[in-house]
Amino acid sequence: MLPAEAVSQINNTLEKYPDSRSALLPALYIAQRHVGHLPLDALHAVATLLDLPDAHVRGVASFHVMFRDSPGGRHLVQLCTNVSCMLAASSGLLDVLKEHFGLRPGATSPDNRFTLLEGECIGECEKVPAMLVDSDVHTGLTAESIIEILARYE
Numbered sequence: 001m002l003p004a005e006a007v008s009q010i011n012n013t014l015e016k017y018p019d020s021r022s023a024l025l026p027a028l029y030i031a032q033r034h035v036g037h038l039p040l041d042a043l044h045a046v047a048t049l050l051d052l053p054d055a056h057v058r059g060v061a062s063f064h065v066m067f068r069d070s071p072g073g074r075h076l077v078q079l080c081t082n083v084s085c086m087l088a089a090s091s092g093l094l095d096v097l098k099e100h101f102g103l104r105p106g107a108t109s110p111d112n113r114f115t116l117l118e119g120e121c122i123g124e125c126e127k128v129p130a131m132l133v134d135s136d137v138h139t140g141l142t143a144e145s146i147i148e149i150l151a152r153y154e
């Protein structure tokens with residue numbers, strides 16, 4: 001079951017794509033944004049709206065790391081740990097996140113503010129290290145700036 005607002009946004013999104021398969025990723029984003037994660041009933045609702053097989057929708061949702069099947073923190077932090085970011089010491093930032101926010105990859109902070117994932121390249125390789133917080137891009141991270149940035153998210 002999806003909130004009416006999510007259904008409306010998915011239907012609007014559908015109009016922008018040539019076929020419903022192309023609209024699947026944005027539809028899953030919308031569903032997750034409204035529900036907080038993607039339980040089976042939300043995946044079924046997306047499949048029904050897009051007239052796609054449930055198995056296809058579940059397969060796509062489970063393949064992509066940014067979709068969660070269980071509740072997480074209020075904000076999803078995806079710290080890029082691909083080659084360029086790793087060379088720019090993003091692994092040291094993982095230590096900072098652990099020390100200051102109690103965050104470990106794949107887990108949620110004790111205050112339920114953040115869920116942390118080690119993410120893939122977000123196309124900001126010239127300004128590494130980089131991360132996504134929800135859909136916000138942050139680049140050129142340092143130990144100091146990552147703390148300052150996350151402090152803005154309640």
Ligand code: FES
Nearest residue numbers: 080082085121125
């Ligand atoms: S490798 Fe991190 S943004 Fe590209």
